[in-house]
Amino acid sequence: MTAIFNKLLLPLSPCETNAVQALRRFSCVAICTLEIRNWISDSFGVIQFRPAIVLNGMNEVGTQNSSSVQIARQTQFRSTLHRDEPKPDAGRCVRRMKKHDEYSARIVSIAQRGDRLAFAELFNFYGTRIKGFYMRGGMAAGQAEELAQETMLMVWRKATLFDPAKASASTWIFTIARNLRIDALRRERYPAQHLLEDHDPEQEPSPSDGLLRAEREECIRLAMQALPPEQANVINLHYFDDKAHSEIAKALDLPLGTVKSRLRLAIQRLRDLMGEE
Amino acid sequence: MNNRPTDEILMAYAAGTLKQGPALVVAAHLSLCPESRLRVRQFETIGGMVLEDIPPAGMSADMLEKTLARLDDQPVAPAIAAGRWLADMPEGMVLPSPLEHYDIGKWRFLAPGVQWSSIGKGGPARTRPMLLRSKPGMVLPEHTHAGTEYTLVLKGSLHDAMGDYQVGDLIIADASLEHEPTAGPDEDCICLAVVDGRLLMKSLVGRIVQPLLGF
Numbered sequence: 001m002t003a004i005f006n007k008l009l010l011p012l013s014p015c016e017t018n019a020v021q022a023l024r025r026f027s028c029v030a031i032c033t034l035e036i037r038n039w040i041s042d043s044f045g046v047i048q049f050r051p052a053i054v055l056n057g058m059n060e061v062g063t064q065n066s067s068s069v070q071i072a073r074q075t076q077f078r079s080t081l082h083r084d085e086p087k088p089d090a091g092r093c094v095r096r097m098k099k100h101d102e103y104s105a106r107i108v109s110i111a112q113r114g115d116r117l118a119f120a121e122l123f124n125f126y127g128t129r130i131k132g133f134y135m136r137g138g139m140a141a142g143q144a145e146e147l148a149q150e151t152m153l154m155v156w157r158k159a160t161l162f163d164p165a166k167a168s169a170s171t172w173i174f175t176i177a178r179n180l181r182i183d184a185l186r187r188e189r190y191p192a193q194h195l196l197e198d199h200d201p202e203q204e205p206s207p208s209d210g211l212l213r214a215e216r217e218e219c220i221r222l223a224m225q226a227l228p229p230e231q232a233n234v235i236n237l238h239y240f241d242d243k244a245h246s247e248i249a250k251a252l253d254l255p256l257g258t259v260k261s262r263l264r265l266a267i268q269r270l271r272d273l274m275g276e277e
Numbered sequence: 278m279n280n281r282p283t284d285e286i287l288m289a290y291a292a293g294t295l296k297q298g299p300a301l302v303v304a305a306h307l308s309l310c311p312e313s314r315l316r317v318r319q320f321e322t323i324g325g326m327v328l329e330d331i332p333p334a335g336m337s338a339d340m341l342e343k344t345l346a347r348l349d350d351q352p353v354a355p356a357i358a359a360g361r362w363l364a365d366m367p368e369g370m371v372l373p374s375p376l377e378h379y380d381i382g383k384w385r386f387l388a389p390g391v392q393w394s395s396i397g398k399g400g401p402a403r404t405r406p407m408l409l410r411s412k413p414g415m416v417l418p419e420h421t422h423a424g425t426e427y428t429l430v431l432k433g434s435l436h437d438a439m440g441d442y443q444v445g446d447l448i449i450a451d452a453s454l455e456h457e458p459t460a461g462p463d464e465d466c467i468c469l470a471v472v473d474g475r476l477l478m479k480s481l482v483g484r485i486v487q488p489l490l491g492f
Contacts, residue, residue, distance in 0.1 A: 116345060123341050128333030135334055145336060149344050156348055167318070170325030178293040178324065220322045239292040239327045267284045274319060 103169035104162075111159040122169075123152050130177045136240045137181060147184055151177050168217055223273030231266035234259060280446035281313050282306065284320075291320030298406045298471035301396070302427040302447065304375035305469050309445035364394040364408060367465060370432055376469075381408065390415035396469075406471040411460040417468070418457060425473045426450040428458070433466030435459065 103125065106118035130151050134144035154176050162172055224232060237248050249259040282290075282303055289295040290303045307314045360379040366372065372381075376396070384392040390412035395405055409428075411417050417428075417435065428435070428448040435442040437458040442448055450456040460466035 116348065119348070120341060120345065123344060126328070127340070127344075128336055129328055129331045131336060132331040132334040133328055136331065141334070144334065145340065148336070149340060149347075152344055153347060153350075153352075157352055168322070168325060170329050171318075171322045172325075174324040174328045175321055177328065182293045216319075217322050220319050221326060224323055224326055235288075235323065236327055236330075238288060238294070239324055263285065267288065270323075271284065 101164075101168075104164040107155070107159050107162045107169055107172070108164060110156060111162060119152075119156055122155060122173075126155070126170075126173050127152050130173070133177055133240070134181060138240075139181075139184075143184075147180060148177075151180050154180065171217070219274055220270075223270050226273055227266055227269060231262055231269065234262045235266050235270075238263065280440075280442055280448055281310060281316075282447055282449060284316065286449070287313060287316045288320045288323075291317045291324060296404065296473055298404045299425075299427050299473045301375060301379070301406050302429050302469055302471050305373035305431075306429050306445065306447045308373040308375060310447075360397075364410075367432065367467070370467065372431065373469075379406075384410060388415075388418055391417060404472060406469060409468045409470050411466045411468075413460055413464060413466075414462050416457050416459050417466075426456065427471050427473065429469040431467045431469055433464045434461035435466055435468070436461065 103122060106115070106122050109115040109118040110122075127148050131141075131144045131148040134147055135141060139147070151173075155173060158176065162169075166172075167175075224235075227235070233252070234248070237251070245259050245263070246256050249256045252259065286295065286299070286303065290300060295303060303313075307317060357378050359377055360381060362372075362381045363383045364381050365384070379397040382395045384394050387393045387409070392410045394408045394410075396407055397405060408431075409417060411433075413433075426449070428450070430442050430444050430446050430448075432444060434444075435446075435448070435458040437448075437456065441461075442458070448456075448458070
């Protein structure tokens with residue numbers, strides 16, 4: 001076993017491109033997941049809890065994917081502390097427990113050494129969410145899945161352009177997904193300034209900028225979490241598709257004026273919380 | 278810079294839900310305004326959070342395997358050709374980079390001292406962005422009554438009852454607003470403009486010329 005995983009953790013040569021798939025043939029993986037996970041964690045010198053994203057993802061078929069396993073596991077963990085934890089909290093819980101940096105490191109690892117294992121981990125976390133993102137925007141499941149695949153391929157190809165000092169993994173992947181969604185819906189190119197290909201000549205980040213940006217992102221995260229749920233909800237809806245406010249109002253069963261004022265309030269509050277820069 | 282898009286507009290831009298024309302004008306504005314750029318970054322961060330929070334949609338069992346198998350495919354990158362620019366620009370004038378891939382038509386007469394040029398081919402003509410070029414001191418006719426006007430100053434300056442606008446300033450005028458800014462007295466003024474019109478119009482040019490013919 002160890003030999004195989006040793007191989008997996010090294011950059012794969014072309015003739016080994018299917019090595020990851022070889023993993024699937026090991027029926028014992030599911031049983032050994034925990035040990036393997038710990039083993040991998042040890043190899044990386046990672047001490048903190050790391051969900052077995054890849055290994056689960058490759059074994060579980062059908063609806064149960066790694067993320068749900070992960071959420072279930074952590075919810076279970078939490079519920080030993082707080083009983084009857086409401087379900088929507090699970091996602092936030094995952095987010096809080098997981099260092100965003102970990103996914104950034106995966107992208108960097110792809111850029112530096114074509115790390116397929118890192119890609120698989122990203123795929124299992126983001127792929128399903130990107131599909132969900134497209135579907136919430138009104139795309140049919142089949143098309144959403146196809147486009148999610150394209151999006152992840154784009155992540156692989158553009159990994160060298162990712163700069164962890166400029167954005168977190170989620171932010172960067174969001175911009176890729178957003179641009180592909182627009183391309184899929186429109187015939188003309190959306191003139192979005194991609195984070196990755198930004199024309200920002202005068203703003204070459206120094207090492208300390210990375211920290212600053214990370215702090216800034218953290219501020220925004222905290223600000224979003226501090227919003228009252230109904231305001232956060234209006235903002236969320238804003239991101240899924242170009243529904244007019246009137247349609248959002250209909251979906252929420254609220255008067256149009258309420259939706260507009262909530263959005264305005266939410267943005268005002270965000271601005272206060274984030275601080276004007 | 279005192280004339281920036283509202284946060285609502287920047288958020289829509291970051292979310293990718295702004296219409297094509299306004300998005301182009303906002304992108305051009307961003308290339309000139311670090312403040313707005315930072316704001317968009319912030320809203321993109323929120324986009325990242327929204328993405329994290331979305332309930333995952335189950336993928337087909339073999340999707341990861343299929344994707345891994347495609348990692349080494351050579352991407353068929355659709356080469357995006359540079360646009361053809363037929364309108365001549367004043368010496369030293371550099372158009373914002375977001376315009377790179379759009380065709381820009383020849384200058385055409387719009388009003389005495391004012392020319393216009395259409396940008397791109399996609400979409401209905403009435404919502405197509407355009408460049409406006411005005412001689413010093415001339416009045417820029419309002420683009421339309423039927424939608425929100427986005428006007429970005431690219432060269433020279435504009436002024437109206439509300440104030441002065443310099444390069445990089447974006448003026449967003451609601452349909453309810455009477456808005457006919459004047460070019461500054463010293464040099465030609467070039468603007469990038471678009472109408473986010475939801476109402477039916479015969480043609481944008483018709484709407485622009487119409488009020489002029491009434492003189």
